[in-house]
Each structure stands twice: as structure tokens, then as C-alpha cells.
Amino acid sequence: MSPVLEIRDLNKSFDGIVVADGIDLTLEAGRVVGLIGPNGAGKTSLFNLVSGVVQPDSGAILLDGQPLARLKIHERARRGLSRTWQNLRLFPSLTVLDNLLVAPRDYAGESLLRLVLSPGRVRRESEADRARAHDILARTGLAGVAGKSVDELTFGQQKLVGVARALMNDARCLLLDEPMAGVEGQAYQTIQAVVRELAASGVAVCVVEHNVAFIRDLCDEGVFMFAGKVLSRGPVHDLIADPRLTELYFGT
């Protein structure tokens, strides 16, 4: 299967601190890859490099075979690359529904030209987006809080909004940064189910997560990172069982 995202020999250091050291990684359509490793291993930095928040020193990142290096953050997202954030980064002055409505990969309402020249088309697309947003809210168990400001939600619900917003983005490749941190109960099950559904629809998913049980239950494969390097890739239970990696993870 041809990879959706391909990372080749990616390098980055900040003032001598290496966050990416010759990283090679591929993500395939329909598969969920879990990125594990201790704090400071470079997992979030890798997401920042791929999404364009940080520029690499060298190396290549390809989405569907097309290099991303020269593209800005929003252009990468337009090509089908989506991500969530450890610290959520929701839009607090918007309702839950509007957090989703502003997130479609192609948002007709952001172009003044289209608003003026083809208002009818914009309206039809907006209606379609709205229907899709309500569908996603229902699937993520957020239908009841659609009209609330995200500030009024519990932390678990806010996490769900982050995932729901990413779903709305309709990406080819989705990077989830610690979707489970601080999440319990129903939200846990919901996120599992939603990510699985997403992969089943052909999206390439990569998850950074410290919750090893979540990674084990969800991911087809695990990638162990340490000090900016990919040390190992394979079935999650093999990685967890590897005493060498466990030692690096817990620092014992």
C-alpha cells in the first residue's frame, strides 16, 4: 500500500537540543500508528515539523507523494493534513457547533470573493457543513452541548470537541496529540470508537499518547521514539514487552 504520509531522514535541533534525529516514518491509509516514548522524546516536535509549525533543518515530508516543505501551515492542512493539540487550542469565543463549522478543509465562508460572487453556492455548502457538523456532534456525544461555549464544558468534553473539530476537517492524515490525557469514562470509549471508524474510512492516523492501554487497544502498530530517534516499530504488545524500551520509557 502506498503511504499517505512519508517522512524521510528528518532532522531538527534547537540550540543543540536534538528533537528529530534522522526520522524515517510512513503512515498508511486505514492504519492507526501509536507514537510512544518518554517526555522529551520528540513526539510533539515531530507533529510540529509535519504540520509546518516548525521548519526542519533537513529531510523530506511527503503527503500523497507531494513534498510539503515549501507549504505554509494552512496550505498543508488544505492538502489533507490535520492535527490536534496537547493543550486543545479550541476557539473559546465560538460555540461548540461553530468550532466545528469553521473547520471544514475547504471553508467557503473564508473567501470574500466567493461570498460576493456565488452566495448561493456558499449557502448550500454551509448547509451541507452544518448537517455534517451535527452528525459528528452526535457521533462524539456532544449533540447536547452544541450551543454552549467551549469554556462551559468539562475537560473531557473539550477534548472531544478537539477531536470532533479534527473530524470536521476531513483530512487524509490525522495527527492526534495526547487525545486521552485527562479523559475518563464515556469520552474514552467514544474517542476509541471514533478514531477506529475514521481509520476504517481510509484515513491515516498517528496518535501520541502516554496511556499505554489506549495505544494497545487502538493502534495497529506502535513506534517507539527516544531522543529524537525512532528506535523501534512493530506490534504494540511487542514494544510494551521489550525490556530495553521499558527501561528507556521509565528511566529505571
Add this chain to the structure above:
Amino acid sequence: MDYVYTLIIIIGLYVVLSSSFNLIIGYGGLISIAHPIFYAIGAYGSAVLARDHGVPVPVAMAAGALIALVASVLLALPSLRISGDYLLIASIGFQLGLIEVFKNVSWSGGAGGLTNIPPALPSGTDRGVYTAIVVVLAGLSVLLIRTIAHGPYGRAMAAMRDDELAFSALGRNAMAIKVGIFAIGSGLAGFAGALYAHHFRYLAPEQFEILLSAALLTMVVVGGLRSTWGPVVGAIMLEALPQAITFLNLPASLLGPLQGLLFTGLVLVFMFVRPQGLVPAGTVWNATRKEADYVPGA
């Protein structure tokens, strides 16, 4: 009656100026002080086209607004490419530099001002007619800004102000939206300038000095940042009040300082007592609408 008409026209123009300034600094979150110079560009552009090049006044007015819009894009594109903060510095330079140009080139009439600007309406027309036109156009401008701020574009503006990085990572082009907001706001200021020029028929550079942006900022802040009616209320109040105290029959030596005190005093009072302004905007975008209740197919 002429006095009242003039006052209403001035207030109408300030409504356009403060509302469009609110679009830029409030809704757009862009920091610029160059609003007076786009007002000037529209005024001079329209006046010179009509007076020296035989362009019909309504066409010249539209052209004046368009010139201001284009000039604002030329200022915003390179500035915003560097960073949002750079727009402030660039706008100061643009404002101060261009006003010197208007003072010194011959086609603008120089420091002496531009005279004999063709009137918008045939001479002899009742002043009430132009007053009504300005009031209607001011109303339409407010409506245009309200439509933008409450529609899909407004949703994008709100999200962009909240978190530009997360906004970009969803595929939204923050740069294009900022330039768009700046262009619309500045184009409207230019349009107000054109309306001014063909009524008062005389332009002088000192009418468009940097201090005018302080007055506009006062109107927006006192009225209510990011609210539709805030800048309208601010403009009416801050234009009408200084006029009203002229009726107190105070000696002229007291009147000037009293008007100054009123402005600065109001800003201070509002900063402390009511920072959200007279007509506060809600904290949640479009919360008043019942959109969230919409269920497809229901």
C-alpha cells in the same frame, strides 16, 4: 437648519469611520492608526478626479473608495507578511508620510488645501437631500459590516482572533482574512472621505492628521468594541456632546478646554467603569441566534 444638517452629515461620516475602524481593530484584531489617511485618500482621490479630470461625481466617489482600498492592500500585504505588530509601525509611517505628501504636492492643493471641489448634487438642491443620502449610506455601511461580522466570514474572524495557529492548522488563511478585513475597512473610510469632499468642497491636510485616529478609537472604545451599534453610539455621542456644550453660552476661552476634557475624561471613565463600552458585544460569537438549535431534516 443648515447647522443641524451639517451636524447630521458629520455624524453620519463618523459613523462610517468608527464602524469601519471597529471592523479593523475590533473584529479583525489588527492594530493600525492609519484610518485617517485612508479617509484622506478617498477624499482627495474623488475630489481630484471630479475636479481636474472631469469624472462624474458618483463615479469619482466610488473610485476614491477603490483607491483607498487598493492603497490599504499595498500597505497590509508586506506588513502582515512580516508580523501583525509590524502593521502598526507601517501604519504610523504611512499616515505621517502620506499626509506630508498631501501638504507638499501641487495636485492636492498643498498645505493651502484643495478648493472648488464639484458638489455632489446640483447647486440649489435642498441640503436635506444630501443629508438623507449620507444617513442612508451610513446605515448601509453599518449593515454591511454587521452582515460580514455575523456571517461565515465573521465566524472565521472570531476563530482567528482566538487562536491563529489552530486556525491555520485547519486550513484557514489568516493572512488573506486580515488583508480582506483591512481592505474593506479602509475602503469604507475612503468612501466616507469622498462623501465629505463633495459636500464641504474644501479639503485641507490637517483635517486628516493622526489625532483623528485617537478620536475614532475613543468612539469605538466608548461605544463598544466589536459590537455593531457601539461605534454608532460612540460617534453620535462624541460628535454631538461637544456641539451641545457650545449652547451653554460659556466664554470661548473655556469652551475649547472643556471639550478636550470631555473627550479624555470619557475615555478614562470608560476604561475604569465600563471597559466593554456602552453597547457591549457578547462574549460568544452570534450567541443570540438560535443556530445551534438547527436540526437537519427536522
